[in-house]
Amino acid sequence: MTLLRKLSVWVAYLAALLLLPQLFDSILAISVFNQMAIAIVFALSYNMLLGQGGMLSFGHAVYFGMGGFLAVHALLMLETETAHFSIIWIPLIGGLFGLLAAIFIGSFSTRKAGTVFAMISLGIGELIAASSLIFVDFFGGEAGISGDRTYGPTFFGIDFAQNVEVYYLASGWVFISTVFMYLFIQTPVGRMANAVRDNPVRAEFIGYSARHVRFISFCASGLFAGIAGGLFALNYEFITEENLNAATSGRVLLMAYIGGLGYFIGPIIGAVLLTLMNSLLSNYTELWMLYLGILFLLTVMFLPRGFAGFIMMHQLAWVRGKLRDLVVPYLMTGIPAVIFMLSLIALIELVHAEEASLHIYGLTLDPAAAGTWIALLLIATAALFGTRRSLPQLRAAWDTANHIPDEER
Amino acid sequence: MLDVLIFATLNGVVTGLLLFMLAAGLTLIFSMMGVLNFAHASFYMLGAYCAYSISLYLGFWVGLLVAPLLVGVLGALIERYGLRRVHQSGHVAELVFTFGLAFLIEESIQFFWGRDTKNYQSPDILDFALFTLFGQEFSAYRGFMIAISVGIFIGLYFVLTRTRIGIIIQAAITHPKTVANLGHNVPLIFMGVFGAGTALAGLAGVIAGPVLTTFPGMAVVLGSIVFVIVVIGGLGSLAGAFIASLLIGLLQSYAIASDVGMQDLLNVFGIDFPYDHPLADLWGLTLPQIAPILPFLLLILVLIFRPTGLLGKREE
Numbered sequence: 001m002t003l004l005r006k007l008s009v010w011v012a013y014l015a016a017l018l019l020l021p022q023l024f025d026s027i028l029a030i031s032v033f034n035q036m037a038i039a040i041v042f043a044l045s046y047n048m049l050l051g052q053g054g055m056l057s058f059g060h061a062v063y064f065g066m067g068g069f070l071a072v073h074a075l076l077m078l079e080t081e082t083a084h085f086s087i088i089w090i091p092l093i094g095g096l097f098g099l100l101a102a103i104f105i106g107s108f109s110t111r112k113a114g115t116v117f118a119m120i121s122l123g124i125g126e127l128i129a130a131s132s133l134i135f136v137d138f139f140g141g142e143a144g145i146s147g148d149r150t151y152g153p154t155f156f157g158i159d160f161a162q163n164v165e166v167y168y169l170a171s172g173w174v175f176i177s178t179v180f181m182y183l184f185i186q187t188p189v190g191r192m193a194n195a196v197r198d199n200p201v202r203a204e205f206i207g208y209s210a211r212h213v214r215f216i217s218f219c220a221s222g223l224f225a226g227i228a229g230g231l232f233a234l235n236y237e238f239i240t241e242e243n244l245n246a247a248t249s250g251r252v253l254l255m256a257y258i259g260g261l262g263y264f265i266g267p268i269i270g271a272v273l274l275t276l277m278n279s280l281l282s283n284y285t286e287l288w289m290l291y292l293g294i295l296f297l298l299t300v301m302f303l304p305r306g307f308a309g310f311i312m313m314h315q316l317a318w319v320r321g322k323l324r325d326l327v328v329p330y331l332m333t334g335i336p337a338v339i340f341m342l343s344l345i346a347l348i349e350l351v352h353a354e355e356a357s358l359h360i361y362g363l364t365l366d367p368a369a370a371g372t373w374i375a376l377l378l379i380a381t382a383a384l385f386g387t388r389r390s391l392p393q394l395r396a397a398w399d400t401a402n403h404i405p406d407e408e409r
Numbered sequence: 410m411l412d413v414l415i416f417a418t419l420n421g422v423v424t425g426l427l428l429f430m431l432a433a434g435l436t437l438i439f440s441m442m443g444v445l446n447f448a449h450a451s452f453y454m455l456g457a458y459c460a461y462s463i464s465l466y467l468g469f470w471v472g473l474l475v476a477p478l479l480v481g482v483l484g485a486l487i488e489r490y491g492l493r494r495v496h497q498s499g500h501v502a503e504l505v506f507t508f509g510l511a512f513l514i515e516e517s518i519q520f521f522w523g524r525d526t527k528n529y530q531s532p533d534i535l536d537f538a539l540f541t542l543f544g545q546e547f548s549a550y551r552g553f554m555i556a557i558s559v560g561i562f563i564g565l566y567f568v569l570t571r572t573r574i575g576i577i578i579q580a581a582i583t584h585p586k587t588v589a590n591l592g593h594n595v596p597l598i599f600m601g602v603f604g605a606g607t608a609l610a611g612l613a614g615v616i617a618g619p620v621l622t623t624f625p626g627m628a629v630v631l632g633s634i635v636f637v638i639v640v641i642g643g644l645g646s647l648a649g650a651f652i653a654s655l656l657i658g659l660l661q662s663y664a665i666a667s668d669v670g671m672q673d674l675l676n677v678f679g680i681d682f683p684y685d686h687p688l689a690d691l692w693g694l695t696l697p698q699i700a701p702i703l704p705f706l707l708l709i710l711v712l713i714f715r716p717t718g719l720l721g722k723r724e725e
Contacts, residue, residue, distance in 0.1 A: 119640050253505065296513070300502060300505055304502050
């Protein structure tokens with residue numbers, strides 16, 4: 001039964017991956033889906049490190065970028081006909097190079113977890129990013145290197161000139177990578193990674209080398225990050241220094257953390273959410289990075305286990321059939337909270353507005369009129385007041401929904 | 410040759426002392442809370458921008474006094490209402506919080522001040538050559554930077570070792586519970602130290618802004634190097650941070666001023682490579698070229714061979 005249930009989750013995942021471009025087939029949608037596919041693999045590989053293995057890395061983009069650079073070099077080899085293979089294997093090439101880089105760097109960086117590991121990863125990230133501007137032959141300097149994915153033999157007549165064809169190829173790799181990363185957790189070494197994360201001393205006492213366990217997780221994570229890099233190279237057909245620097249490393253940390261570390265599905269949620277924010281929100285406002293920063297800080301402060309953790313919080317209430325009792329209190333707190341945030345966003349946009357009028361939520365606001373500011377401030381204050389007033393009720397409802405009566409214990 | 414050496418040393422000392430101002434606050438905060446403050450360089454940038462805005466209306470000297478205070482108060486508030494809350498979720502969450510904070514501060518600065526470089530000027534009164542050596546001038550402003558940094562170092566040393574507050578702070582680092590039992594408000598001390606550390610970073614920003622240019626990327630430029638210093642010096646060791654700051658400052662300054670490269674090294678061994686070799690980039694490397702990555706190279710070597718850093722305590 002449980003096996004059937006687990007299988008159905010995977011079938012649903014595959015179906016979702018394959019059906020998405022049927023539902024939304026605009027050029028923009030396909031390009032967003034491609035970004036999502038790359039982000040999902042990358043974020044999952046990061047979670048392997050931090051969520052499963054307890055290694056906080058500030059240089060994970062190194063493996064992503066290295067994989068990507070080698071993948072573009074492979075594309076160039078196809079172009080000059082020094083090699084002959086179908087481009088469906090490009091992500092694997094990226095992955096293998098990511099693995100190679102991880103084996104080399106992991107051999108000394110996984111000796112310790114915690115701050116030492118974080119600092120080494122930061123140092124290596126900066127080192128590689130700086131070197132990429134020095135070694136122009138391999139990295140192409142600031143302009144990066146570019147290839148063309150239409151060379152090489154076709155795959156059953158598909159030449160991958162269209163973005164949607166690349167999407168189906170990418171979704172195949174995403175599915176395979178997700179399955180293998182999930183299976184990795186189920187293996188003894190995946191379980192030991194959790195043990196080493198929680199208590200390395202105990203893990204050593206039962207006969208495992210914490211360093212060895214960390215090393216294996218690190219290498220596996222490098223492999224999948226490289227696959228993501230290969231997918232990136234296939235999708236964009238170019239790669240630059242920007243793809244292996246600290247900003248990219250930071251973005252993957254953001255994704256995994258907002259989604260929820262420690263839950264397998266967390267990074268997937270985070271990757272989807274951030275890609276959507278990145279591509280859709282940036283159409284509406286140039287301040288989206290500011291909102292992203294605020295969202296990130298609020299997540300760390302109030303949802304330390306991310307969105308996945310927030311969903312999982314309701315498991316007990318769900319099992320006990322008490323979820324219905326939470327709907328009204330949630331609405332009572334949620335509606336004023338959303339109004340508060342929306343009015344705050346309007347205020348921020350007003351401060352930033354340079355033109356005579358600001359179009360937001362279908363309204364036209366005048367930044368010069370004092371009345372606009374006063375009205376928005378009043379709404380924000382009232383909404384904040386409403387949120388704070390309704391919080392105790394929500395807390396009480398939460399406690400009753402999760403309270404297990406003594407006779408059931 | 411001698412003139413290059415002397416000026417490289419002077420510039421290295423200026424950079425090193427500036428780095429120390431940042432590293433001092435970071436080290437204090439680390440030894441107290443056990444968390445590396447990723448946003449530390451962002452407070453430095455905030456200091457520069459605040460001082461720039463103040464200097465437009467009230468002049469440089471008011472900015473020098475007020476901007477660090479503003480930054481320090483902001484830092485204390487962030488500790489009180491942000492970091493303290495996150496503290497319950499563990500060290501990784503704290504580190505990630507400060508990481509997000511750095512991101513948010515950079516975005517906020519772009520929001521309030523825009524993306525362009527600000528024309529933040531050093532005061533006219535310091536706009537003369539302090540001395541001229543081998544035909545090169547050493548500006549008075551750089552001398553002023555050295556004076557401020559040394560003053561801060563002496564002041565910090567005095568406060569931490571010779572005053573009652575300093576002794577309580579030192580005790581709170583090693584024995585927070587005992588200090589609390591003696592009736593001191595330890596969370597308040599934490600907040601104060603965080604505020605003071607960020608204020609120091611802000612002060613560094615105020616005096617560095619006119620020299621190193623005030624732009625939204627200035628935190629990124631210095632941020633990771635300050636980390637390198639704190640780790641090389643030994644986490645939590647103020648003296649180690651001082652030595653490492655000067656070391657890194659001088660190392661970078663000498664590397665930039667030198668004109669040796671791989672080619673010279675190979676010539677010593679009598680090896681010669683053609684210029685169209687695939688690894689030509691490697692043979693053509695020069696020391697000034699790799700100056701930006703030297704600190705990181707040093708960091709990795711230190712972490713591999715001496716993870717406690719130069720003056721860090723023995724690891725448990």
